[in-house]
Amino acid sequence: MAPVKIWELCAADRQRVFSPFCWAARLAVVHKGLDYETVPWQFTEKEKLQAASGQGLVPVVEDSGKVVNDSFAIAQYLERTYPDRPTLFGGPGGEAASLFVKNWMMLSAVKPALQPLMLVDIHSQLADDDKAYFREQREKRFGNKLEEVCPEGDRPAKLAAFKAALEPLRATLGAQPFLGGEKPLYTDIIVFSFFMMARSVSATKLLDADDPVHAWRERMLDAYGGVGRKAVGYPV
Ligand SMILES: N[C@@H](CCC(=O)N[C@@H](CS)C(=O)NCC(=O)O)C(=O)O
Incomplete structure (x- = not known):
């Protein structure tokens, strides 16, 4: 299975990820035990993000051709797509x-x-x-x-x-x-x-x-x- 791609807001040091919503997305992916790769993204790189996701906010997750933005929607997507992996919500x-x-x-x-x-x-x-x-x-x-x-x-x-x-x-x-x-x-x-x-x-x-x-x-x-x-x- 290809790794999940996570677009994350980063600082001048592209390893420094500081958006709480991006952290929520990364941790939700990790909670599900999925492999991931990150796309470190800076505020002024809007065009790249628009082209990939059709909107201008991170986090964005790309998984098997599906593109999801918004941290809560990402958690819901992961829970519905990977029901056999550790649950994020513990039920409805x-x-x-x-x-x-x-x-x-x-x-x-x-x-x-x-x-x-x-x-x-x-x-x-x-x-x-x-x-x-x-x-x-x-x-x-x-x-x-x-x-x-x-x-x-x-x-x-x-x-x-x-x-x-x-x-x-x-x-x-x-x-x-x-x-x-x-x-x-x-x-x-x-x-x-x-x-x-x-x-x-x-x-x-x-x-x-x-x-x-x-x-x-x-x-x-x-x-x-x-x-x-x-x-x-x-x-x-
Ligand atoms: N409700 C959204 C909030 C996303 C959001 O506000 N992301 C900020 C980073 S913390 C962003 O992408 N800002 C880009 C900008 O302000 O241009 C979520 O939970 O994912």
């Missing part, structure tokens, strides 16, 4: 719950709290053309200069808000090793992917060593043959 109820977890990450305090802490770090890792694109896009989105979204003096409060937002995760992981129970499921992958984003661009210490979320992150870094731990990033 798990799939439905995964959508909640994704939306919780995107819409509640977690992504909004984490992203401002990472903006300047992400920018500093990008290729030169991507730096200009990223600054323009993000400054429009945040209505502020990148450096002003989270000034140095605000970082302790923002970090505390991020840690507080993890409380439901902390309570759950204090009672069981993974969100999926004894083994990771796609719910773990969704949340862990945001920590992979942080790890790949930033030396910021997000978690205390005695936090159950820290212990879970360690387990996830070692899961799947250590694909997370071996990736280019900061060992925080």
Whole structure:
């Protein structure tokens, strides 16, 4: 079987993959035990991506002639196409719950709290053309200069808000090793992917060593043959 091709957003160092959605796609492929190859992609290489997928966002997965974009749609595609391989969702109820977890990450305090802490770090890792694109896009989105979204003096409060937002995760992981129970499921992958984003661009210490979320992150870094731990990033 030909390897699954995964288009992934990368920094100036093309090995440094930092999009949480791309990490979710890669880990979903790895969870299924499929061979893969990556196509490292930078923001300003739009034409290549458009030609391959008919749209402009990553991740994109190409598998046996089928092209799928959007991390959640990729997980659904993999689950339906490879039902005999380890399950990502653990059944329809798990799939439905995964959508909640994704939306919780995107819409509640977690992504909004984490992203401002990472903006300047992400920018500093990008290729030169991507730096200009990223600054323009993000400054429009945040209505502020990148450096002003989270000034140095605000970082302790923002970090505390991020840690507080993890409380439901902390309570759950204090009672069981993974969100999926004894083994990771796609719910773990969704949340862990945001920590992979942080790890790949930033030396910021997000978690205390005695936090159950820290212990879970360690387990996830070692899961799947250590694909997370071996990736280019900061060992925080
Ligand atoms: N909902 C999509 C989000 C995909 C997305 O926003 N991808 C970003 C990278 S994190 C992207 O490709 N951005 C390209 C751009 O902004 O030009 C998913 O889960 O895959």
